[in-house]
Amino acid sequence: MIDIVDKRDCTGCWGCANICPKSCITMKTDKEGFDYPIVDESTCVKCKKCINVCPILHKEEIENNPVAYACFNKDEEVRTESSSGGIFTLIATNIIKDNGVVFGARFNELFEVEHSYVESVEDIKVFRGSKYVQSKMGYTFTKVKKFLEDGRKVLFSGTPCQIGGLKSFLGKDYKNLICIDIICHGVPSPLAWKKYKNEISSGKKITDVSFRDKTYGWKDYSFRMDFEDGTRYFEKGAENKYIRGFIGDIYLRNSCYQCKFKSLHRLSDLTLADFWGIENINSDMDDGKGTSFVIVNSERGNNIFQQIKEKIELEKANLEEVIKYNMSAVRSSYKNPRREYFFRNINRFKFNKLVEKTFKGSIYSRLKNKIYICMKNLGIR
Ligand SMILES: Cc1cc2nc3c(=O)[nH]c(=O)nc-3n(C[C@H](O)[C@H](O)[C@H](O)COP(=O)(O)OP(=O)(O)OC[C@H]3O[C@@H](n4cnc5c(N)ncnc54)[C@H](O)[C@@H]3O)c2cc1C
Known part of the structure; x- marks a missing residue:
């Protein structure tokens, strides 16, 4: 039975609530507005699935060879509506054209932020732009798994801890899954x-x-x-x-002040961020309209990135140099x-x-x- 002793240890990914076979875990919103699991002991069968799925208690470590780029979408309209260079929209469009499904963070009718999915190119715009609020995951992981098992290609985008939660929930590698995370300063209440x-x-x-x-x-x-x-x-x-x-x-959420997912060796296939410092590193790629910093983390990430190359302006970058301007990649925010x-x-x-x-x-x-x-x-x- 999962027991959060220290709030800094829970990222609120909802993995435990998604996996519980008895549906005895509810996510309760605390007085700061963040979700934490509460177990109904009377129905809990002590199967420990909630403990085993927790991405903090069982963190997966990987070694990869990240490759960094400065780039932006040639489509000016999409780039203007996006937070940095509008790269997310291009990748999402390719997935949907391949009969896939795209998950991301959107506003609901009340302008709260939640995770959801879309299946048409026109609907991708609901995910465009950074929402500086922790998005509610709900039973998103269960929906992702269903699409994957039906053989659909799935693009899941979210914070590094949400990617950690999803991977842990799935428990195995699905070839039809692409994960995109962001360099994350932390998620507000x-x-x-x-x-x-x-x-x-x-x-x-x-x-x-x-x-x-x-x-x-x-x-x-x-x-x-x-x-x-x-x-x-x-x-x-x-x-x-x-x-x-x-x-x-x-x-920010308490776990953000000691984030366990700060690393250059990420669980995602691609990492998207703002290319802060571009004016000092490669001024030709800086027209003031938004340049993305993209890190390709895996072979799968590279395959999908190659597919959008025609539609972007692109230059290779030195990862270590760029990180100096974007320490959120590797260092937690200070409380x-x-x-x-x-x-x-x-x-x-x-x-x-x-x-x-x-x-x-x-x-x-x-x-x-x-x-x-x-x-x-x-x-x-
Ligand atoms: C809370 C937060 C903190 C961030 N901190 C940094 C930082 O410190 N340094 C940095 O370089 N970049 C940071 N970013 C990322 C950056 O702002 C852009 O999202 C990134 O550059 C991608 O931009 P884009 O133009 O390609 O696409 P856009 O269309 O702007 O990106 C949208 C993508 O962001 C996802 N997204 C939006 N809001 C949320 C949310 N609340 N939770 C999870 N996913 C979300 C969407 O699902 C979609 O995949 C942060 C983003 C968020 C949401």
């Missing part, structure tokens, strides 16, 4: 997002949200929320409190020392004020925060 979203929309119906609007360019990205009445909330990312709280590591303050006061203040107060704090915590920022910049724990 769905509760923090709900509070922010509700306050910004203040009762108006939301029709679209972008955490990475490129109106002022890819690097100077903005937050945008559109409403049914034709109005819009728009703010540069550097000033937006939700983005600042995310980058400032205030409301903000005022994280507890944020969650303790989540119902007390308006979101923007709460983030401001969290960053400010008392003289003592301001000093602590300064030390934390210095350590973060110097790369010291």
